Amino acid sequence: MVWRNTFLDPAQPGGWALLYNQQHFLADSNGVLFPRDWVKRQDLPILGEQGIGHFGDDAVYLLQLKPSAMLDGCSWQSLRQFMLQGEAETFRMLAYAAQIGTWYAEHRFCGSCGAPTRQLPGERAMRCDSCESQHYPRISPSMIVLVTRGDEVLLARSPRFVTGVYSTLAGFVEPGESVEHCVAREVREEVGLEVKNLQYIGSQGWPFPHSLMLGFHAEYASGEIVMQEDEIEDARWFRVDELPPLPASRSIARHLIDLYVARRLGLPEPTLPA
Numbered sequence: 383m384v385w386r387n388t389f390l391d392p393a394q395p396g397g398w399a400l401l402y403n404q405q406h407f408l409a410d411s412n413g414v415l416f417p418r419d420w421v422k423r424q425d426l427p428i429l430g431e432q433g434i435g436h437f438g439d440d441a442v443y444l445l446q447l448k449p450s451a452m453l454d455g456c457s458w459q460s461l462r463q464f465m466l467q468g469e470a471e472t473f474r475m476l477a478y479a480a481q482i483g484t485w486y487a488e489h490r491f492c493g494s495c496g497a498p499t500r501q502l503p504g505e506r507a508m509r510c511d512s513c514e515s516q517h518y519p520r521i522s523p524s525m526i527v528l529v530t531r532g533d534e535v536l537l538a539r540s541p542r543f544v545t546g547v548y549s550t551l552a553g554f555v556e557p558g559e560s561v562e563h564c565v566a567r568e569v570r571e572e573v574g575l576e577v578k579n580l581q582y583i584g585s586q587g588w589p590f591p592h593s594l595m596l597g598f599h600a601e602y603a604s605g606e607i608v609m610q611e612d613e614i615e616d617a618r619w620f621r622v623d624e625l626p627p628l629p630a631s632r633s634i635a636r637h638l639i640d641l642y643v644a645r646r647l648g649l650p651e652p653t654l655p656a
């Protein structure tokens with residue numbers, strides 16, 4: 383089944399419902415999609431509703447619920463769990479749904495004047511009639527980079543990571559800087575190194591909660607590793623044939639590593655997950 387996001391009018395009946403709150407979806411043994419008209423007959427605290435797209439031929443709507451909401455035989459499942467184990471198109475659907483849900487939850491009132499907002503018909507925008515402003519889904523550009531030195535790659539651990547796992551460096555783009563500048567700045571801040579010969583590899587939407595990852599390879603230029611306090615727990619050079627536990631296979635972090643290893647060892651190149 384293929385996921386395609388489109389704008390659907392929530393005034394139309396029928397279709398399927400995703401039941402969402404704060405990066406979690408209600409699920410039962412059949413999965414995350416529930417017959418929408420049936421859901422509407424249950425006594426659920428619904429905060430808002432969006433028509434978000436088609437899963438195969440089925441129309442899909444996102445119902446924003448209060449955290450207290452529950453249905454018999456269901457439990458709240460985290461988006462992260464679907465990223466780790468879910469089927470690819472299901473994860474693409476939930477990733478989109480979660481970002482629309484996050485945006486909706488954060489824009490029920492105008493950030494400019496504080497008045498309640500309303501959904502604009504036919505557009506993914508929250509409208510403030512009081513000060514005539516519009517609020518669109520927020521996307522946060524972030525760079526992610528694998529620093530390389532011949533047969534070695536630089537990998538680091540944040541205290542937030544699963545025990546033992548090492549990954550590439552990442553960070554949010556600041557206002558006014560280019561992505562290339564961000565790569566150099568973040569590498570300098572996090573591990574104290576200078577890099578050169580940036581190569582753009584590809585991008586990935588990352589719904590935790592709304593990053594757009596722009597992925598690079600960069601060559602080591604100079605410096606000794608100096609770890610940023612609090613952010614980086616350990617950082618070191620690993621040989622491409624002696625790597626530690628790595629991030630989830632669906633992440634662009636993993637793709638950047640797998641691609642470089644494949645190129646160094648002359649193996650077939652992996653493709654970046656959508």
Ligand SMILES: NC(=O)C1=CN([C@@H]2O[C@H](COP(=O)(O)OP(=O)(O)OC[C@H]3O[C@@H](n4cnc5c(N)ncnc54)[C@H](O)[C@@H]3O)[C@@H](O)[C@H]2O)C=CC1
Pocket residue numbers: 522524526549551552553554555586588590591593595629633634635636
């Ligand atoms: N798909 C992938 O393979 C990977 C994705 N990521 C994502 O990259 C993003 C950035 O990585 P980090 O190393 O955590 O960033 P970072 O190195 O810039 O530091 C994180 C800190 O930035 C601040 N921050 C949070 N949200 C922000 C925003 N929207 N704009 C500016 N600053 C913000 C907070 O103080 C946070 O503690 C995160 O969303 C993370 O989930 C990170 C690694 C792998």
Ligand SMILES: [Mg+2]
Pocket residue numbers: 551552553572613
């Ligand atoms: Mg970082």
Ligand SMILES: [Zn+2]
Pocket residue numbers: 492493494495496497510511512513514515
């Ligand atoms: Zn306003």
